[in-house]
Amino acid sequence: MDGGFTADLPLDVGQEAEPRERTALFLKNIGAGGTVSIVKILIQLALLPLMAHLLGPQEFGVYALAVPVVAFLAVIADGGVGLSLARERTNSQAIWSTAFWVLMIGSVVLSLVVILSGYVLARASSEPQLNDLMLILAMSFPFLSLGILPVARLMRQGNLVAIAVADFCATVSGAICAVSLGVLGYGAKSLAFQFLTSYIIRTLILNLFAFEKPKLIFRPSTMLEHLSSGGILMGGRIADLACRSGESLMFGNAFGSATLGAYNFANQVSRFLFEACSNPTWAALYSQSLSEQHDNLLKIFYKVSRLMAFLTFPVAAVLAAAGPDLMAQVLGPKWQEAGIFLRILAAGYALSLTASMGTAILLAREANLLFFLTVVLLGAGRLLAVAAGQFLPAWETVWLVTISNVIYSVTVCLCVARFADAKLLRILKEISGPFFAALASGVACWLVLRLGGNHSIMVYGSVAIAALCYFAAMFLLEGKNLKNEFSFLKSATSGIIKKD
Known part of the structure; x- marks a missing residue:
């Protein structure tokens, strides 16, 4: 490693x-x-x-x-x-x-x-x-x-x-x-x-x-480049809003308002949990990309991808293992369907938001059209997935939405590799440790629930066991790397405090 x-x-x-x-x-x-x-x-x-x-x-x-x-x-x-x-x-x-x-x-x-x-x-x-x-x-x-x-x-x-x-x-x-x-x-x-x-x-x-x-x-002429660039970015935002609105409309038409409510809630929980990490990280990476040398920027990008995987993959694993049980405990049995959708959606969100860190580099390198196309690809993929709901049950349709998130993730990584010279193997190497550790924690959480039942003590206990299992697995897989990184984080943080 x-x-x-x-x-x-x-x-x-x-x-x-x-x-x-x-x-x-x-x-x-x-x-x-x-x-x-x-x-x-x-x-x-x-x-x-x-x-x-x-x-x-x-x-x-x-x-x-x-x-x-x-x-x-x-x-x-x-x-x-x-x-x-x-x-x-x-x-x-x-x-x-x-x-x-x-x-x-x-x-x-x-x-x-x-x-x-x-x-x-x-x-x-x-x-x-x-x-x-x-x-x-x-x-x-x-x-x-x-x-x-x-x-x-x-x-x-x-x-x-x-x-x-x-x-x-x-x-x-x-x-x-x-x-x-x-x-x-x-x-x-x-x-x-x-x-x-x-x-x-x-x-x-x-x-x-x-x-x-x-x-x-x-002098409007001085703004032409920025207006053109901004227009593409704004088009991406509008396309995202339009696709999400269309997605909700088609899902509701296919499965009814109650199932739509469960689906929208599962989407909101996923975004709520993961974007709390991804939004500030993306902004920091974009800001750093504006002045950083290319080689150093790629090194930072790899580590940011690792950081996002470290934070989001274990959450996704726990939601995949215990989503329905958690929803039933927190909100009541009527929200169990939302928990099933959350179980399916969580992994796709974690992966897509980890991959989306690459769009900060694309945008900083003025690949605005490529940035726009990735946004449209994700929105169109989700629309097509939901459109298939006319022929499939709800849970299979949600699986197609997750697959569209995975396709988006792969596409962004390929774009960063093609236009920013990033190495795909290096990206996979950085996220492999969190992936396998999260997989182990998810299995542990699922086993506890299956063997111990789904009453409140076991549900919350399974989450605690999953957290312990994740950190134990990370230290087993990458103990030396984690020590190096924690030492660097400590020295960097102490440098900030002394400087301030």
């Missing part, structure tokens, strides 16, 4: 300092992003039942009418320009100033669209308060746009900690606003003000870290 992080560092002491510092910064970015991501999830979990109690189903229903329009427009608000601009030198005043004015003009247009949508929705649903609700939500878009360029600058600098701080403060402030206004009886407006407050706080903090006064320069 490979010797971990330390084996990839140069032997010369003078040459070792810079790679070690850059790797330490990378680890710091992942740590900050991952921590804030977990905190945000915990806050959302606590907030959901509390707001449901304060508002009631009627007010939640009114807000739900506004969410699809605002969520869709928020996804396309930056037009993909933010990620593209992160590749641009910050001293290109014409480009950055033009981008500022383009984004602000776009935010005004989107705000007007939201306000107009409010009038249409209010008439169509006979809910007059939607006018006020959409007006509050419309005020968010200028603040959303004001935060795009600071994020691009911070990503270029490799300072994702500042972004994590802004996200944390925005989430906490939004939650406090929602609860306070909910207690005061503002109803659905409390959720709208939460949305607005979050963007105001996030934008203020981001600009404290990376504000640059825009010049009175407006």
